[in-house]
Amino acid sequence: MGSAASSLNEFEIEKLALESGLSRSGILTLYKRFTSLAKHRDRTTNEYFMTEQDFLDIQELQLNPLGRRIIDAFFADAEVQSTRRVYFRDFVKVLSHFRPINKNKPHPWNSREAKLRFAFTMYDLDKSGMITKDEFRDILQMMIGANVPMEQVNSIADRTMREADRDDDGCITFAEFCEAMEKTDIEQKMSFRFLT
Amino acid sequence: MENEVRRWLTDSIGPYTQAAVYSLFDAVVKLGEPTRFFFAGIQPDAKREFVVLGSFFFVVLMSVVLLIVLSCLSLYALSLWNWFTVSFSLLDILLFSSLISAVDPVAVIAIFEEINVNAFLFVNVFGEALFNDGVTVVLYNLFNSFQALGAENLITRDYLAGGLSFFVVAIGGIIVGVVFAFLASFVTKYSEELRAMATVFVFVVPYVSYLTAEWWAVSSIIAIAVCGMVMKQYVKGNLSQAANSSVKYFTKVLAQSSETVIFVFLGLSLLSSAFYWDTWFVVATLVFCLIYRTIGVVVQCAFLNRFRAKKFTAVDQFILSYGGLRGAIAYGLAVSMPEIKAKDMFVTTTIAVIYFTVFLQGSTVRPLVKLFKIKIEEHRMPTMAESVYNKYLDYMMSGVEDIIGRKGHYTINENYERFNAKVLKPLLMRNQKKSDFDATKILRAYAKITLEEAMTMSQAKPTAKVYPDKRIEHLKRQDASMPRLAVPSFKFEPTPQQKISQANMDQLYSMFSDLLDHKLRELQVVSRSSSVHGDHDEIEDDYMKQIAHSNQHMQISRSLSQPDDGRVRSEGSRANLSQMANLSTDLEAQISRRRSTGNVFDLARKD
Numbered sequence: 001m002g003s004a005a006s007s008l009n010e011f012e013i014e015k016l017a018l019e020s021g022l023s024r025s026g027i028l029t030l031y032k033r034f035t036s037l038a039k040h041r042d043r044t045t046n047e048y049f050m051t052e053q054d055f056l057d058i059q060e061l062q063l064n065p066l067g068r069r070i071i072d073a074f075f076a077d078a079e080v081q082s083t084r085r086v087y088f089r090d091f092v093k094v095l096s097h098f099r100p101i102n103k104n105k106p107h108p109w110n111s112r113e114a115k116l117r118f119a120f121t122m123y124d125l126d127k128s129g130m131i132t133k134d135e136f137r138d139i140l141q142m143m144i145g146a147n148v149p150m151e152q153v154n155s156i157a158d159r160t161m162r163e164a165d166r167d168d169d170g171c172i173t174f175a176e177f178c179e180a181m182e183k184t185d186i187e188q189k190m191s192f193r194f195l196t
Numbered sequence: 197m198e199n200e201v202r203r204w205l206t207d208s209i210g211p212y213t214q215a216a217v218y219s220l221f222d223a224v225v226k227l228g229e230p231t232r233f234f235f236a237g238i239q240p241d242a243k244r245e246f247v248v249l250g251s252f253f254f255v256v257l258m259s260v261v262l263l264i265v266l267s268c269l270s271l272y273a274l275s276l277w278n279w280f281t282v283s284f285s286l287l288d289i290l291l292f293s294s295l296i297s298a299v300d301p302v303a304v305i306a307i308f309e310e311i312n313v314n315a316f317l318f319v320n321v322f323g324e325a326l327f328n329d330g331v332t333v334v335l336y337n338l339f340n341s342f343q344a345l346g347a348e349n350l351i352t353r354d355y356l357a358g359g360l361s362f363f364v365v366a367i368g369g370i371i372v373g374v375v376f377a378f379l380a381s382f383v384t385k386y387s388e389e390l391r392a393m394a395t396v397f398v399f400v401v402p403y404v405s406y407l408t409a410e411w412w413a414v415s416s417i418i419a420i421a422v423c424g425m426v427m428k429q430y431v432k433g434n435l436s437q438a439a440n441s442s443v444k445y446f447t448k449v450l451a452q453s454s455e456t457v458i459f460v461f462l463g464l465s466l467l468s469s470a471f472y473w474d475t476w477f478v479v480a481t482l483v484f485c486l487i488y489r490t491i492g493v494v495v496q497c498a499f500l501n502r503f504r505a506k507k508f509t510a511v512d513q514f515i516l517s518y519g520g521l522r523g524a525i526a527y528g529l530a531v532s533m534p535e536i537k538a539k540d541m542f543v544t545t546t547i548a549v550i551y552f553t554v555f556l557q558g559s560t561v562r563p564l565v566k567l568f569k570i571k572i573e574e575h576r577m578p579t580m581a582e583s584v585y586n587k588y589l590d591y592m593m594s595g596v597e598d599i600i601g602r603k604g605h606y607t608i609n610e611n612y613e614r615f616n617a618k619v620l621k622p623l624l625m626r627n628q629k630k631s632d633f634d635a636t637k638i639l640r641a642y643a644k645i646t647l648e649e650a651m652t653m654s655q656a657k658p659t660a661k662v663y664p665d666k667r668i669e670h671l672k673r674q675d676a677s678m679p680r681l682a683v684p685s686f687k688f689e690p691t692p693q694q695k696i697s698q699a700n701m702d703q704l705y706s707m708f709s710d711l712l713d714h715k716l717r718e719l720q721v722v723s724r725s726s727s728v729h730g731d732h733d734e735i736e737d738d739y740m741k742q743i744a745h746s747n748q749h750m751q752i753s754r755s756l757s758q759p760d761d762g763r764v765r766s767e768g769s770r771a772n773l774s775q776m777a778n779l780s781t782d783l784e785a786q787i788s789r790r791r792s793t794g795n796v797f798d799l800a801r802k803d
Contacts, residue, residue: 055599119585143584151713152642159580180581
């Protein structure tokens with residue numbers, strides 16, 4: 001990150017603010033963080049971008065059992081998936097899912113459904129639009145597998161699938177996922193107050 | 197005669213107020229988990245974190261002080277205009293206001309537990325009451341000592357020392373509580389041989405923390421509350437299932453009886469105290485208490501709402517101010533005031549205020565809650581899906597926090613959980629391997645749900661949702677004859693009225709096989725690590741003999757369990773059900789001998 005850090009120009013900040021619904025200060029804070037994480041610079045446009053390795057270098061993330069899944073979520077967008085580069089606007093786009101919902105100013109990127117869809121895509125490893133029992137079991141294994149025997153993980157996965165899978169097709173669709181979570185206060189749980 | 201009764205009353209109010217702490221202990225132990233509600237909704241980030249928490253405490257502190265000062269000044273002003281029959285100095289009235297302004301945690305618990313409001317509201321009222329206790333006692337002692345010195349001799353340094361003593365008292369209370377909680381957990385960890393003693397420690401140690409805090413003049417109520425909160429998770433894992441149940445129910449009994457006794461004594465106090473009724477003073481005190489409390493709550497909430505995601509609504513604030521009950525602590529403090537001219541009037545007024553708040557406000561809270569349709573605490577068990585997803589969301593949020601670079605609420609939570617799982621739990625609990633994260637919530641939810649469903653199934657009630665189990669279908673095709681499941685405690689003869697459908701039967705079998713897996717696994721772990729007493733009762737009179745026996749049985753059970761291990765493990769859970777059933781009958785018989793069958797379902801009952 002050389003001597004003169006390239007900063008965002010006003011036009012870009014405006015555009016991002018409109019697209020994501022974040023405030024100006026929010027975007028600037030994120031940009032500061034982004035530049036401290038991004039180690040690569042695109043020669044042609046002189047913009048910073050992050051690769052998977054940059055994400056993996058984040059210390060605390062390594063300790064998180066779902067670390068890889070979260071990183072995958074950043075690369076889930078079709079364009080990003082092909083280039084394997086996360087530019088700042090992609091970074092902002094993903095993080096804007098975590099804004100607290102303002103009932104007076106609804107935003108397409110940040111509704112209850114959008115939040116749930118984000119959580120869903122993290123579960124859905126192969127992006128098929130449905131969570132199969134194996135995918136679910138793998139996630140469960142990641143979370144609690146260290147000190148719980150395999151059979152018990154299996155039976156818990158079994159039980160949960162049975163509960164959530166209303167139409168018994170062996171996988172959980174997005175609608176079933178939403179239904180299972182209807183009593184949970186997702187709007188509050190999946191937002192950061194400082195991201196206004 | 198009257199004097200004697202009065203003296204006896206004042207002498208004994210001390211220990212009975214102490215006994216009231218058990219009701220606190222009970223409430224707090226039950227609260228355990230929801231206490232995080234207290235800080236829920238505050239989402240600070242690293243730099244602001246301590247500032248926010250600090251300001252939070254400061255605000256609560258200031259509002260109590262404000263309340264006291266305001267009511268003191270108002271009452272003093274009125275006395276200057278000769279409204280009251282007895283005169284008192286500013287310092288006297290300051291003493292009085294400090295004891296009358298505090299909300300009593302015992303009274304709050306007694307009322308709020310009955311009406312079962314949602315945890316958020318309950319914890320906030322209760323938390324405030326706890327703080328108030330710390331503040332009141334400090335202020336009271338402060339003003340008492342000021343009075344002893346005499347108003348003329350006070351210098352600035354005394355005031356400063358007074359201000360500092362708040363923090364010392366509160367933090368001291370917390371430290372004492374935590375230290376004793378660790379002591380209790382540590383002791384119960386090594387008390388496998390002597391099960392009765394373990395239970396005794398659970399009761400005695402918090403009480404000792406209370407006494408120690410009193411001795412060191414820090415907040416004893418905060419000490420015992422913190423002790424209970426911290427102790428719960430470690431001790432729960434260290435005691436056996438039967439011991440846990442007995443602790444739970446005995447604490448409840450103790451709590452209820454202490455509360456009752458306290459209020460009986462309050463009633464008796466009416467007869468025995470020297471009665472000095474000054475109508476205007478009583479009325480004025482009541483009015484000021486109500487008004488200033490409401491103002492205090494409104495101001496507090498207005499300030500706190502700026503930091504909270506889950507804000508206090510107007511109705512919340514009403515309940516918070518209405519729930520400010522005075523109780524026995526105020527009476528105890530009033531009676532132990534130094535002998536000033538107005539003491540009798542003060543004591544009588546205290547009693548009047550207590551009666552008013554407890555009877556009038558306390559009894560009308562419930563219809564008011566219904567009127568305003570306050571959310572009642574739902575004792576709905578979280579579904580399996582919800583527990584898993586919630587944990588999953590926690591991890592996800594903490595991960596995103598890491599990416600953003602802020603150490604927020606989730607990171608702190610996760611760091612604490614990791615520290616807990618890595619260091620504290622292996623240190624303070626038995627049979628805990630070092631692990632990086634905590635799976636117990638999910639496992640416990642799973643066990644509860646499975647057992648409770650098995651229970652419902654066994655009563656042959658047709659359920660709305662039927663989960664056909666592919667495993668059972670497969671086994672049925674494999675095995676022509678129906679597997680014999682001989683489980684001693686259930687009888688399911690299809691009566692003419694209630695025919696069990698085939699689907700229900702299948703569900704039942706799958707439930708049972710899950711249950712058996714679980715029990716077998718548990719039994720393996722248990723029989724390997726603890727001593728099997730076989731036909732002996734759990735608790736014997738002669739501890740020495742018990743230890744001698746247990747050593748014998750350890751050796752026998754160890755040799756017995758070897759051949760079993762191999763057979764069970766190789767078959768696993770997908771084994772032929774009938775073979776399992778035979779093995780299970782033997783083990784089930786053993787289980788039922790070791791503990792009464794009732795306890796098996798304690799897991800399923802509300803915890």
